[in-house]
Amino acid sequence: MTMRFSPLVARIAGEGAAAWALHSRATQAAETDPDVIIMSVGDPDLETPQIVKDAAIRALQENDTHYTTVAGVSPLRVAVARRFSEQTGVPYGLENVMITPGTQSALFFSSMCLAGPGDEILAPEPMYVTYEATVQVTGAKLVRAPQPAENGFRPIEQAMAEAITPKTRVILITTPNNPTGVALTHAELSMIADLAREHDLWVISDEVYGRTLFGREHVSIAALPGMAERTVTVAGLSKSHAMTGWRIGWAIGPRELVAHFDNLALCMLYGLPGFTQTAAVVALADGPDGAWDAADGMRDIYQRRCRLALSALNQISGLSCVEPEGGMFAMMDVRGTGMSAAEFANGLFEAEKVSVLDATAFGPSAQGHVRLSFAIADDRLEEACARIGRFVRGRT
Numbered sequence: 540m541t542m543r544f545s546p547l548v549a550r551i552a553g554e555g556a557a558a559w560a561l562h563s564r565a566t567q568a569a570e571t572d573p574d575v576i577i578m579s580v581g582d583p584d585l586e587t588p589q590i591v592k593d594a595a596i597r598a599l600q601e602n603d604t605h606y607t608t609v610a611g612v613s614p615l616r617v618a619v620a621r622r623f624s625e626q627t628g629v630p631y632g633l634e635n636v637m638i639t640p641g642t643q644s645a646l647f648f649s650s651m652c653l654a655g656p657g658d659e660i661l662a663p664e665p666m667y668v669t670y671e672a673t674v675q676v677t678g679a680k681l682v683r684a685p686q687p688a689e690n691g692f693r694p695i696e697q698a699m700a701e702a703i704t705p706k707t708r709v710i711l712i713t714t715p716n717n718p719t720g721v722a723l724t725h726a727e728l729s730m731i732a733d734l735a736r737e738h739d740l741w742v743i744s745d746e747v748y749g750r751t752l753f754g755r756e757h758v759s760i761a762a763l764p765g766m767a768e769r770t771v772t773v774a775g776l777s778k779s780h781a782m783t784g785w786r787i788g789w790a791i792g793p794r795e796l797v798a799h800f801d802n803l804a805l806c807m808l809y810g811l812p813g814f815t816q817t818a819a820v821v822a823l824a825d826g827p828d829g830a831w832d833a834a835d836g837m838r839d840i841y842q843r844r845c846r847l848a849l850s851a852l853n854q855i856s857g858l859s860c861v862e863p864e865g866g867m868f869a870m871m872d873v874r875g876t877g878m879s880a881a882e883f884a885n886g887l888f889e890a891e892k893v894s895v896l897d898a899t900a901f902g903p904s905a906q907g908h909v910r911l912s913f914a915i916a917d918d919r920l921e922e923a924c925a926r927i928g929r930f931v932r933g934r935t
């Protein structure tokens with residue numbers, strides 16, 4: 540048989556998939572070797588709050604096992620809208636919210652409904668690895684604006700402005716950023732908002748790490764004047780509440796756009812499980828009956844680990860880390876060791892069984908850097924830093 544596939548298959552296979560080769564090797568090795576330390580993925584090692592798990596179990600026992608409203612159950616849409624209104628001052632309601640299986644799907648829904656063949660989506664790089672396929676699946680082209688390491692991986696107005704063409708439909712941003720840990724300031728977001736208004740563009744703002752900021756306030760671009768009408772904000776519970784496996788995310792935007800999301804979900808998903816959504820309402824609730832504050836405790840843990848790792852790693856000659864402002868990752872510049880990021884990541888795994896990601900997969904600006912994840916326990920982290928030191932000393 541000649542296997543023929545649709546043109547879409549080429550658009551969704553790319554660099555992003557290849558980036559995970561070393562990580563896959565490491566996870567496979569870790570199955571039989573407890574000595575392997577995985578610092579190449581952002582799946583929190585912390586536990587989903589018990590109260591959230593209990594709510595899901597209760598809902599299951601109460602037979603919440605049937606079809607649900609395609610756009611998400613009303614109590615959850617209301618809870619998401621309320622939280623985001625509190626944060627932004629924008630009066631969002633249930634009809635502005637689409638519940639999705641994770642932030643990843645919210646990104647997919649957004650790009651599918653905002654761009655298509657012939658269009659361009661502009662995103663500053665380094666950027667999260669799935670963005671390329673998430674944009675290209677629509678038939679649109681991903682255009683990258685550099686955020687060089689020399690500029691602290693921060694956005695540059697000129698680079699972004701120059702990348703805008705008559706075909707640009709959307710600017711896609713991430714704050715805090717994975718992999719760089721940069722949280723965009725009010726001034727940077729204003730610059731991006733000005734570009735969006737001037738060129739009449741949408742903004743997709745990925746804020747999945749928005750509850751994981753270290754000692755600063757999270758700013759959403761939707762809160763800026765005139766931006767709510769042209770912004771779709773995507774986020775979820777994966778990172779804030781250690782709920783990656785639950786697949787709870789959302790997209791918040793103008794109700795006209797959410798109506799299109801609803802149509803897309805109708806032909807693709809036909810709704811999400813009720814019991815996970817019921818539990819998600821508890822994750823977003825305040826007080827003793829909710830787990831909203833649990834996210835603060837988790838953030839403090841990541842911040843502590845980040846300090847711990849950076850103070851150890853920055854003492855190693857040849858290495859320097861970019862201090863993250865949020866999230867669960869840090870970028871480490873390995874150029875001083877004379878190794879490329881790929882040589883460093885592969886060599887480190889071979890010699891010391893510690894897996895980190897060659898950050899080049901996130902964009903050319905990340906060349907010479909590897910990404911470290913803090914989703915591992917403190918003692919493992921300390922051990923990993925010691926092994927990294929030994930590896931570098933052995934090579935330089």
Ligand SMILES: Cc1ncc(COP(=O)(O)O)c(C=O)c1O
Nearest residue numbers: 641642643667717747775777788
């Ligand atoms: C920047 C960014 N966006 C989206 C996602 C996907 O998150 P979710 O588990 O909510 O789909 C991730 C996961 O690592 C991420 O780092």
